Amino acid sequence: MSQPEHSPPAGLAGDVRGVLAITAFRRLWSTFALSSFGDWLGILATTSLAGTLATSPAAEYLAVSGIFILRLAPAIVFGPLAGALADRFNRRTVMIVGDGLRFLLICTIPLVGTLWWLYVATLLIECVGLFWAPAKEAAMPNFVPRDKLETANQLSLVADYGTAPVAALLFSGLALVNTPLHAVMPGLDASGDYLALWVDALTFLVSAVVVWTITFPPVAHEVSARAETLWRTIVDGWQFVVRTPLVRGLVAGMLGAFAAGGLVIGLAQRFVKDLGAGAAGYGVLFAMVFLGMALGMALGPRFLAGFSRRRLFGLSLTVAGAVMVVLSLIPNIVIVALVTVVLGAAGGVSWVCGYTLLGLEVEDEVRGRTFAFVQSLVRVVLVGVLAAAPLLAAGFDSLFNLPFTINIGTVSLTYTGAMVTFFVAGIATIITGVLAYRQMDDRKGVPLLSDLSDALRSNTHHDGGHEAGPHPVPGMPGATVPFAAPGGEHPAYDGLPGVFIALEGGDGAGKSTQGALLKQWLESLGRHVVVTREPGGTDAGRAIREIVLHGSHISPRAEALLYAADRAHHVESVVIPALHRGDVVITDRYIDSSVAYQGAGRDLGTDEVLQLSRWATCGLVPTLTVLLDVTPEVGRQRRGDVHDRLESEPDDFHARVREHYLQLAAADPGRYLVIDAALPPEEIHRRVRERLTPLVEVAP
Structure with missing residues (x-):
């Protein structure tokens, strides 16, 4: 811009x-x-x-x-x-x-x-x-x-x-x-x-x-x-939540997280007093919770950039519950302060993931009301928990004749009703996290520990794979493009005032139709539009397209290299000059296609293909990527009897491609717009216009 x-x-x-x-x-x-x-x-x-x-x-x-x-x-x-x-x-x-x-x-x-x-x-x-x-x-x-x-x-x-x-x-x-x-x-x-x-x-x-x-x-x-009345907001939000299973699970998990947090806050002052820490200890504990939350919000999604956000949501809730159990069993102010940082971090990760997924799953026309409903319900739950927590703690004091001290050698551990309440709440939060994980798991059949290990290894690989700082834009003296950060956080571009839109999705998703509709609408706004595609947006690209889609058999690695070669030439000769002029560039496929098709579909490794594509493009990232989500069955029906080499691949190939597309979108919701390609073309176009209007409504 x-x-x-x-x-x-x-x-x-x-x-x-x-x-x-x-x-x-x-x-x-x-x-x-x-x-x-x-x-x-x-x-x-x-x-x-x-x-x-x-x-x-x-x-x-x-x-x-x-x-x-x-x-x-x-x-x-x-x-x-x-x-x-x-x-x-x-x-x-x-x-x-x-x-x-x-x-x-x-x-x-x-x-x-x-x-x-x-x-x-x-x-x-x-x-x-x-x-x-x-x-x-x-x-x-x-x-x-x-x-x-x-x-x-x-x-x-x-x-x-x-x-x-x-x-x-x-x-x-x-x-x-x-x-x-x-x-x-x-x-x-x-x-x-x-x-x-x-x-x-x-x-x-x-x-x-x-x-x-x-x-x-x-x-x-x-x-x-x-x-608008609170009653109308609650009704509209409630109706959407009730009829949408994933959103229902998200809201339930978020309410469980807030309930656990409210219980900790409500009992913290008495808890630190039981530990003999007084007002100073209360302040330290309060600081540790929010320090952990800040770390969790800022670093958790970054360290697990390639990890499924649905899995991460349930996992972070489960970890928060386990930490609460530890908190209740070790009544020592130093250990409690350290463990509280972990509790806050787990809560921060679940908070970010929950709101990110809500933003992805809730349609724009009801998003505000749904968020308002969730926020109102969160307050209701917090009030209920804050009212019930002291009653529970006092009840446990009376029921179990607490406080009770256990002597282990020279160490004395004293347990109170507040600690028992923390223990019970921790178990309840673990159950909530496990249920959320099971309901929302989008990687069924993939072992959790293996998935975590791959995500951490991928992040480490990315961090060491790029030279820090801006890189020169080919053909544009003085203009620079910083590499995109791992996890999809896209930077702003100096000297590139245009808007870059990528249309992605499986074969038969309707990208060409949406590209034509977008061009017509944008030109009516007074914008100059360049519509292009990969491969085939240049003379050299058309020759490469003939080889990779219609030529004789080539190895998967050669295929990936040919796509990268086309992309490097395409970006330098078509995309960046147009962005430099302030045009709107619409490309039918970009880096994500290689990551999904060659990385996931061909099993070449998504990290390696992503590194290759980023190097080829100097890290240029679209302003917006529109992902038209299509199932392999629907894509096959739309393509009919005419197939190129990629289109003729079996359904399990296209299923892997689709799964990785959705993972990319979930990891960076700010840059992606995911739309069901089964919707009528006019409805898809309306949703794309709605997302793009703030970016293109005023011509430069």
Whole structure:
């Protein structure tokens, strides 16, 4: 896509620098970070204070869970209403007033110092946040260019979740320095919760001041689609989930993961107290959970780039359950902190996989409602778990006469109701993960350990197979193309303002028909379109096409090399020059065809074929790959009696090709659009148009 003048260097670092170079956005983003940091610090301080203000162990369980319930419940009831009302007011005003009110409400908590007011203030703070958050989300797109919005959203997520470990570490630090401060400032409590609340309040005051300095771009206020009733959202989402087996399994697994996470959060404060760690230990445990989640989200899918996302979802849930069991059996704060990182990582991987698969499986017209339904149901489950967890822990205390201490030599292990609850929840999560794995397994017959080993080996091979940094574009002095990262993360391209679309799928999928329809539509938008194919997009390619598809027998390796030779010449002489002009290039087949047909179909090894194709193309990756998914049976019927060498292969060959196509798409959903090729051509074209419109609606 076309780049703004004086654009920063390509790549994630360059994009981040480019977005943060916008002064107004940088200031706005700093308010996101401050408010998110304040939210996390407030959660820690209020839950810790609730436990301190409780009058008995059973009441302590309920007091801490009460804080979480009050933070979640308002969004279930008032979330859609707050989102609609926030769009009717000036967003800058909403954010300033919201931060100011939260500052005042937090200040009242240590001043009043009672449990009942802690509950009231928590409820009011959360209600104010319901207006602040949609105002922030709606304002952000007005501060950055359209092509930088994705990077801005990534930075927003960093502010939302990346500040959690920082807040947890600060909470632990404040708890440690509170003792000497308490001696000279009697207004502070002994545990340090009041000190954390004062710091929390200060973050919202600073955020309000920063927003005050920002000039918001003028916008026309319209009633948002969020005005749709929660009931309508729930009904539409529920209907889709119920009638779609895979989505049903995904939602059940995600709810199980959130339920386990909610149980850990609800009992963590009492759990670390049982371990003798106090408020500092609570902060460390909180930090370890979110550190693990960040690592899992960022690194898990990358290290297992070639591993089935359906398998990974169930596997990560199972691992999370097993870690919870370990957590419950070894009551030692040091070991618990280390194990909690693994628990968070498993949860982060399952979170990414679950939402990725939902995005792949749910049609665009119901995707928003389905996600809204899932998010609402998650909150309901969390509230239920947070309410039930302390009751379960207290019940186990009473039923088994806990705490109970076991002496093993010089080591003493003390078990409480919270630990028994963790154990039971861990077993339940393992069962949920195994059931999700069995229902969603798309590699039946392939041993799990072998599949994992292949994925890890493939990732290691890729990491060592490419020279780091940008590579020169053939025939384009000054233009560079970085190699695509393993796992399908495609980079931005300096000096290539065009749009590159690849049509992929088995023989008989209808790629030629869709290419013609796309060309007609794009030209009606004023875009210049180049329609080409592989092999055969050049004079040399047509000669190669005759050899590989209609010539005498050639070995599979020779076939792969001929396809790579055609692709290298095709990219250098046709694709890159057109992209350099700003054209839209539509190619019938590209790298994925070689990986699927020669790598998987011919059993040459998908890694080797992928390396060869990336080398031949200097790592050029399509903007969008449209995968027309067709079964071997349907493809055979459509082809009729005329077959080339590949089309004449048996159905098991085409089944391997189709399976690998789907694996490629699952590994990189941001670049793929998977459509059932059995749909009418007009419906397929409509879905492709819908996905492409944001990329091509304005001619460069």
